[in-house]
Amino acid sequence: MENVFPGLQKILESTRQGIHDFMGIITPVIENSKDDHERLYWHHIYEEEEHRLDRINILLPKIEAALKEPLDPNQGEFIRLLQDISLEKFGLHNFLEHLDLSLFSFKDTEHEEAIQGMRNMTDADYQEIKQMVQDLNDDYEGINLSAGTPTDEKEHVTGNLKIDKYQRNSNQKELESSARVPKRGLTVGSLKNI
Amino acid sequence: MENVFPGLQKILESTRQGIHDFMGIITPVIENSKDDHERLYWHHIYEEEEHRLDRINILLPKIEAALKEPLDPNQGEFIRLLQDISLEKFGLHNFLEHLDLSLFSFKDTEHEEAIQGMRNMTDADYQEIKQMVQDLNDDYEGINLSAGTPTDEKEHVTGNLKIDKYQRNSNQKELESSARVPKRGLTVGSLKNI
Numbered sequence: 122m123e124n125v126f127p128g129l130q131k132i133l134e135s136t137r138q139g140i141h142d143f144m145g146i147i148t149p150v151i152e153n154s155k156d157d158h159e160r161l162y163w164h165h166i167y168e169e170e171e172h173r174l175d176r177i178n179i180l181l182p183k184i185e186a187a188l189k190e191p192l193d194p195n196q197g198e199f200i201r202l203l204q205d206i207s208l209e210k211f212g213l214h215n216f217l218e219h220l221d222l223s224l225f226s227f228k229d230t231e232h233e234e235a236i237q238g239m240r241n242m243t244d245a246d247y248q249e250i251k252q253m254v255q256d257l258n259d260d261y262e263g264i265n266l267s268a269g270t271p272t273d274e275k276e277h278v279t280g281n282l283k284i285d286k287y288q289r290n291s292n293q294k295e296l297e298s299s300a301r302v303p304k305r306g307l308t309v310g311s312l313k314n315i
Numbered sequence: 316m317e318n319v320f321p322g323l324q325k326i327l328e329s330t331r332q333g334i335h336d337f338m339g340i341i342t343p344v345i346e347n348s349k350d351d352h353e354r355l356y357w358h359h360i361y362e363e364e365e366h367r368l369d370r371i372n373i374l375l376p377k378i379e380a381a382l383k384e385p386l387d388p389n390q391g392e393f394i395r396l397l398q399d400i401s402l403e404k405f406g407l408h409n410f411l412e413h414l415d416l417s418l419f420s421f422k423d424t425e426h427e428e429a430i431q432g433m434r435n436m437t438d439a440d441y442q443e444i445k446q447m448v449q450d451l452n453d454d455y456e457g458i459n460l461s462a463g464t465p466t467d468e469k470e471h472v473t474g475n476l477k478i479d480k481y482q483r484n485s486n487q488k489e490l491e492s493s494a495r496v497p498k499r500g501l502t503v504g505s506l507k508n509i
Contacts, residue, residue, distance in 0.1 A: 148476065151475070151476055152475045152476070158416075158419045160478065161412065161415060161416055161419075161478060162416065164412075164466070164476065164477070164478055165409075165412045165413075165416065167466060167476065168409075168412075168465050168466040168467070169409065171466050172405055172462065172465065172466075175462040175464070176462045179462055197391045197392060197395070198391060201391070201395050211366055215359075215362075215363065218355065218358075218359045218362075219359075221355060222352075222355055222356065222359065225352045225355075268366065268369040268370045268373055270369070271362050271366065272358070272361060272362040272365050272366075273362070281345070281346045282342065282345055282346070282358065282361060283358070284354065284355060284358055
């Protein structure tokens with residue numbers, strides 16, 4: 122378990138910075154929103170990321186403490202730490218989708234490049250934490266980490282509710298390319314100028 | 316603590332039904348989406364609610380068990396149960412915003428009334444769980460439940476990032492009326508027909 126902690130700490134620290142940067146980009150969008158729908162849309166995304174930030178700020182010191190003094194795998198504290206990590210795995214998946222949603226709106230703006238950079242970083246972080254949680258699942262059978270699995274990765278969910286690009290370990294360039302070239306003729310294209 | 320459990324159990328059971336109903340309404344919207352943006356938007360909301368459902372399905376048996384055999388407030392299990400309840404408080408706030416976002420899109424459709432009903436129920440449930448968590452916070456000082464506080468209720472966050480109607484204990488009719496009569500001239504109005 123402990124050997125995944127340094128990598129995990131690094132991911133959580135870098136995504137924490139990502140949340141700050143992303144909140145900075147969407148703050149003026151909320152403040153200058155043109156109507157109630159637009160305001161609620163961005164407020165809602167902001168609030169979810171701020172919530173994730175609060176959780177990470179509680180989780181990071183626990184990981185740092187466990188790095189100094191290893192936890193007993195038979196204790197409740199250890200199991201809950203694994204469940205918290207699983208929740209942050211879902212949090213990273215969620216952030217990835219927030220960034221992809223934002224790319225539709227911020228395309229051809231000054232923020233597109235920064236958001237695309239966060240998107241690529243988050244995708245790499247997500248693939249890494251997914252593998253970590255998988256390894257922990259294999260090592261500690263019987264611990265219920267199912268609440269960290271997004272719809273995209275559920276075996277019993279049919280493909281009609283999934284998004285292809287989130288289902289597989291994907292090539293970075295392929296992802297980048299598909300995110301950079303959205304299809305034309307979007308019916309929700311008016312979000313683009315938000 | 317135990318005296319809030321029956322009410323909490325009732326709220327979690329009814330919101331679980333609400334999640335099922337809401338997922339049923341948006342499933343065909345995902346399946347029949349017209350483009351990648353629309354598909355990602357509804358898929359993302361669906362996935363967050365399914366995640367909440369997974370968590371509730373793990374939490375409910377714990378509450379039922381604690382009702383039969385009270386937990387020791389000095390044990391880690393008790394503290395984690397409080398933190399889980401706090402997380403579901405945030406989950407209800409989030410559901411409220413998902414429903415309000417949906418009301419913009421499903422206005423004047425066959426689903427508006429059902430969503431409005433869920434919205435009113437969720438608002439009442441949220442006010443109730445908020446009070447429960449407040450009482451638990453008062454009773455068990457020193458337990459960090461801060462990760463359950465949405466942006467709308469944070470004291471250090473300025474009003475420019477909040478949504479008025481989520482900030483106060485509100486009159487049901489007032490909320491219903493404001494949700495039923497959205498302002499005209501929405502710039503994201505094309506979402507309305509999703």
